[in-house]
Amino acid sequence: xxxxxxxxxxxxxxxxxxxxxxxxxxxxxxxxxxxxxxxxxxxxxxxxxxxxxxxxxxxxxxxxxxxxxxxxxxxxxxxxxxxxxxxxxxxxxxxxxxxxxxxxxxxxxxxxxxxxxxxxxxxxxxxxxxxxxxxxxxxxxxxxxxxxxxxxxxxxxxxxxxxxxxxxxxxxxxxxxxxxxxxxxxxxxxxxxxxxxxxxxxxxxxxxxxxxxxxxxxxxxxxxxxxxxxxxxxxxxxxxxxxxxxxxxxxxxxxxxxx
Amino acid sequence: xxxxxxxxxxxxxxxxxxxxxxxxxxxxxxxxxxxxxxxxxxxxxxxxxxxxxxxxxxxxxxxxxxxxxxxxxxxxxxxxxxxxxxxxx
Amino acid sequence: xxxxxxxxxxxxxxxxxxxxxxxxxxxxxxxxxxxxxxxxxxxxxxxxxxxxxxxxxxxxxxxxxxxxxxxxxxxxxxxxxxxxxxxxxxxxxxxxxxxxxxxxxxxxxxxxxxxxxxxxxxxxxxxxxxxxxxxxxxxxxxxxxxxxxxxxxxxxxxxxxxxxxxxxxxxxxxxxxxxxxxxxxxxxxxxxxxxx
Numbered sequence: 321x322x323x324x325x326x327x328x329x330x331x332x333x334x335x336x337x338x339x340x341x342x343x344x345x346x347x348x349x350x351x352x353x354x355x356x357x358x359x360x361x362x363x364x365x366x367x368x369x370x371x372x373x374x375x376x377x378x379x380x381x382x383x384x385x386x387x388x389x390x391x392x393x394x395x396x397x398x399x400x401x402x403x404x405x406x407x408x409x410x411x412x413x414x415x416x417x418x419x420x421x422x423x424x425x426x427x428x429x430x431x432x433x434x435x436x437x438x439x440x441x442x443x444x445x446x447x448x449x450x451x452x453x454x455x456x457x458x459x460x461x462x463x464x465x466x467x468x469x470x471x472x473x474x475x476x477x478x479x480x481x482x483x484x485x486x487x488x489x490x491x492x493x494x495x496x497x498x499x500x501x502x503x504x505x506x507x508x509x510x511x512x513x514x515x516x517x518x519x520x521x522x523x524x525x526x527x528x529x530x531x532x533x534x535x536x537x538x539x540x541x542x543x544x545x546x547x548x549x550x551x552x553x554x555x556x557x558x559x560x561x562x563x564x565x566x567x568x569x570x571x572x573x574x575x576x577x578x579x
Numbered sequence: 580x581x582x583x584x585x586x587x588x589x590x591x592x593x594x595x596x597x598x599x600x601x602x603x604x605x606x607x608x609x610x611x612x613x614x615x616x617x618x619x620x621x622x623x624x625x626x627x628x629x630x631x632x633x634x635x636x637x638x639x640x641x642x643x644x645x646x647x648x649x650x651x652x653x654x655x656x657x658x659x660x661x662x663x664x665x666x667x668x
Numbered sequence: 669x670x671x672x673x674x675x676x677x678x679x680x681x682x683x684x685x686x687x688x689x690x691x692x693x694x695x696x697x698x699x700x701x702x703x704x705x706x707x708x709x710x711x712x713x714x715x716x717x718x719x720x721x722x723x724x725x726x727x728x729x730x731x732x733x734x735x736x737x738x739x740x741x742x743x744x745x746x747x748x749x750x751x752x753x754x755x756x757x758x759x760x761x762x763x764x765x766x767x768x769x770x771x772x773x774x775x776x777x778x779x780x781x782x783x784x785x786x787x788x789x790x791x792x793x794x795x796x797x798x799x800x801x802x803x804x805x806x807x808x809x810x811x812x813x814x815x816x817x818x819x820x821x822x823x824x825x826x827x828x829x830x831x832x833x834x835x836x837x838x839x840x841x842x843x844x845x846x847x848x849x850x851x852x853x854x855x856x857x858x859x860x861x862x863x864x
Contacts, residue, residue, distance in 0.1 A: 336664055340593040344671070377590035380673040388678055391587060414679055422675045430671055435589035437599045438617035551581045573618075575583045582704070625700035625747040626826055626846055636703065638782075643850035645863050650850030 337437045338368035345403060347427045353406050354489045357457065358420045359395075360405045364431060372397035372468035373440040373461040373546070376405075376433030380415055390415040393461035393548070393574070394434065395492070397468045403431070406491050408457035439574045441465045441546065443472035448544050448570075451537045452480040453557055455549020456489070458576060462548055463492045466506050470499050479507040481535045483527050483553070486515040509535045529560045539565035546572050552579035585617040585630065591642060595651060598661045605656040609637030616659075684752070686742070688857035691750040698749060699811045702845070706780040706831050710815050715799065716834035719770040725834075728815070731799075734759045739798055741821040743828070744857040756819055758800030761792040772837040776844060777818050780831040784844035786853070787820060787827055789837070796822055799832060824855040824862070 345362030353359040370376075374397075379389040396404040409420040423429075439461060441450060450469075452462040459482055469478055484490050490510070499506040511531060512524045537543035545566060547554050554573045562568050585601050592600040601617040612634040619639055622629040627643035632655065643650040653659075682693040710728040717724050726734070739756040776786050791797070800819040801808050808814030813830030820827045826846050847853050852861040 337599070340589070340599075375586070375589070380676040380678070381671055382676055382678045383672055384681075385670065386678050386681065388676075389590070391590060418676050427674055428671075429673065432590050432593070435593065436586050436601055436617070438601050438615055439586055551583060573584060574586050577581050577583050579581060622702050623700075624702045625698065625745070626702075626851070627849055629702040631703060638703075641849040643846075643863075645850075648850075648863065650864070652849050654848075
């Protein structure tokens with residue numbers, strides 16, 4: 321049986337991603353990423369690697385056999401068995417509070433993946449500019465994509481529009497700053513919705529249609545667009561983009577639920 | 580509870596299909612639009628997962644799971660289109 | 669050997685001897701839907717019963733002028749949660765069927781948004797079911813099926829169709845939405861009639 325599954329990328333070319341399977345990962349590091357989120361590093365025995373943008377499912381099992389399974393985007397990509405996640409703690413969550421507050425180095429987690437070939441971008445796949453748009457924790461797969469581009473030395477024009485509540489809520493802050501400082505930089509636009517850094521030129525507030533239009537690659541340049549975040553955020557942004565003339569087929573979305 | 584999209588089907592359906600179902604292209608029998616299942620709206624209703632056309636909301640498929648069985652119904656879509664991988668890999 | 673995650677126990681799962689088999693007690697009211705919440709104004713709302721000979725309809729005001737019951741009951745969802753002692757107000761199916769003549773024995777409930785579920789008529793009569801429009805002293809929230817939902821507490825709660833718009837009499841027990849998708853045609857929680 322084939323080790324990979326076939327997918328068709330945006331140019332119609334056949335690409336493959338590794339077949340998904342259940343694996344056990346060992347937690348090699350867990351650190352607070354933001355006041356509300358943790359970055360987890362797992363060493364996953366047998367992990368076949370993953371493409372940038374893919375996700376995995378984490379399944380927790382209680383002693384009485386009760387299970388809870390949730391999806392998390394993967395911040396890392398490539399062939400390595402080292403898998404990096406960044407988990408946002410949901411206030412009424414069942415799995416995320418456990419992963420953020422309880423999980424320790426040395427613990428083991430059941431993971432299913434790599435999953436999903438749709439929300440993927442690969443270096444060298446297409447010459448089109450790329451616009452990434454992240455709402456909060458939706459930045460995780462987009463960071464994976466931006467990082468993969470840099471690791472490959474790919475020079476495709478890339479922008480990331482990233483909406484966060486406060487400066488403390490930026491995931492991968494140092495890594496993003498580094499990506500924005502290379503010779504083929506990621507153009508990074510941060511939007512603060514509740515509190516902006518001192519001296520920030522604009523008052524805090526949610527992304528508006530106008531802010532979006534000013535920041536994103538113009539429709540006339542036919543970018544590939546990836547939008548990830550809460551369902552409400554993604555749908556608002558995607559509708560505005562289509563309104564500005566972006567082709568709906570060029571927009572890939574990943575909804576995390578919620579408004 | 581809000582809906583998510585077809586990306587969320589990748590895990591649950593990997594158990595039953597050899598191909599990535601989220602990349603399968605389906606034609607909605609309600610409105611005729613074709614799209615990858617990743618673009619569908621997914622309602623994880625508790626009783627089962629309901630997948631609806633992203634354009635018109637018609638139910639495309641449902642997934643019900645018990646401990647030892649699953650029921651998959653492709654109700655609102657006809658054929659699906661899946662990429663092939665050549666034998667050379 | 670089953671994998672157990674160190675330190676994980678999940679939400680508290682209270683058992684209670686008053687519950688049917690396989691159920692745990694909850695104190696909130698989970699919202700789970702098969703589709704978007706319909707937005708129905710009571711000014712536009714209608715409830716219609718279709719029989720082999722015709723149809724009988726009520727608009728909201730007409731419906732509110734029927735005899736209204738206070739209902740206190742336990743509810744059981746097939747996804748293993750139960751709530752004890754929930755309170756509702758609604759019109760009994762016995763009251764509705766005083767205005768309906770039919771020889772047929774089975775009912776398909778239809779909802780705004782397209783949901784359907786089937787119930788034998790004799791399981792809706794004799795004080796077993798209502799069209800409910802108030803929960804816990806407040807108008808029924810759209811998330812929970814408002815303006816009105818079917819309430820059939822002796823069966824699994826998927827039979828209590830949210831956003832109900834009418835009933836259709838049938839000559840046989842045709843399966844509704846979930847019943848076509850793997851769920852039991854009848855749905856008695858005390859017999860754990862969950863799946864095919």
